[in-house]
Amino acid sequence: MFELSPEEYSAMMLSLKVSMWSVIIILIPGILTGWLLARYNFVGKTFLDGLLHLPLVLPPVVTGYLLLLFLGRQGFIGQWLHQTFDITLAFSWRGAVLATALMSFPLMVRSIRLSIASIEIKMEQAARSLGASALSTFFTITLPLAAPGIISGSILAFARSLGEFGATITFVGNIEGETRTLPLAIYTYIQIPDGNDPAQRLLIISVILAFGALFFSSFIEKRAAHWIGAK
């Protein structure tokens, strides 16, 4: 029973590719945003915080539709991107990356923000008093100490990306080999007669991937906590 057809295999690989890229593009913005929210008070902080969490509470279809409105070929940003850089996001796997990135960004920021907030400011002040510039302090103290949060945030975002459905299907459609990720493929197989077997195979793969990500996350977190000496 467990022979994957080329279509199923490509759905799995596409899901991994999209999820990985989505984590890669939100990693640095996630760290910077988490740091900003953890360490600074500024006008509009509550607004920014709310805006970031919006994808968590909005129906994913709405997020996808908003993306389509702004970044679709007719949308004004989408048009500009197409004309200036010849980049098309709608109905391409890059668009799927953007949709999943947006959906998993809040999870990433949350985790990083918490881990930076838990580092005592005095620890950073100690580094400054020892002659480290603000930038050097960030890279030698803040970032390494926030590493467990950054890693678990990334894995959480990765797992969330694997399951992204609503925003993806709305923004980039369901094109086999291009945007049909695991959840979209499962959905497609359920719609057709004789689709039960492939749907269940993909279901098992989804469970394994999700479980593996969580397992890996807790393993890495423990290692990292040991590594930074928190034990």
Add this chain to the structure above:
Amino acid sequence: MLSLDVHLQRGNFNLEANFALDNPVTGLFGSSGSGKSTLLNLIAGLANPDKGWLKLSDSHLFHSSKKINVPPDKRNIGVVFQDSQLFPHLPVNKNLLYGYKRIDKRQRRFEMSEIVDLLEIGHLLKKRPAQLSGGEKQRVGLGRALLASPRFLLLDEPLASLDQGLKEQILPFLKRVKDELDLPMVYISHSMDEILHLTDQLVIINNGRILGTGHFYDILGKNGNQEFSNYLGLENIFKVTIEDHDQKSGHTIGNLYGNKILFPLNDNCIVGDQYYISVRSSEIAIAKHRIQHISIQNQITGRISHFDQTPSEITVHIDIGTPLIVNITHKAFYDLELKPGNEIHCLIKAQSFSCLGKA
């Protein structure tokens, strides 16, 4: 050396400080919430005053109207924190070298081996901070600050989170740093005892205001701020000449303005030298006659010069060759029918005397 005039307002808290320090070690004394940690942050550049200036030697570290504000990493001021703030992800040796490697070679004042020997931390170099005891952490924190070659060292309650036994183990290291390295320091503490182990030059801060600066004998005791001395239990500070150590009875014998006093054996006091001794005014009893068969070792004869009263107690000023302050209750005062001019005997247990340091 270090001089400042700073103002800072944070909510209801108002800090105003204006003083100059020129001693090898200055004790900054205040209770919690007095503003001493805020003051430390201002000196180190970890916070900025609203108004004022701060100068180390001849260069401004901060000047509000001249728009000078040297960032903390360029101030060259070392800080030893109460909870050491060692970097948990780095082993001890990398913690020690964190500041050292950021200093230009020609400006380095201390070498790793020198500091490691001074603080006896050689066996800890490979360990992680989480594996160290509280006392070891503080020594490493001190070493790390020293290796950054500071021009000035701030110690922020470095012993406050240690228990008494450990404090006594760390104090000798602080003394060593003071004696062997030519480095001006400010030692911040809410424990007068700790401060007096290291220095008798004080800055006293209370509620955001500087109550006094200078030698503790001048700020506290008879000449100083009475209310504050009371609060510290340092109403009676005397200069005592050590006459002898009596090993058999376990006493050290001193001469207090012609009166012989006994206090617990203290071999650190050198015979012939003068030391500051304090006794709390509430730990002295008054008797009209000399008392036989009593465990109290000191009975000092004196004459009542005058008294003040508050609803809860009477403060009796007694002349024993120098003024002595004794607090007793109204009942005790009237039972004994005390009057100015009476000759009385002051009963003081040997243990009630504490030796504050060399005069």
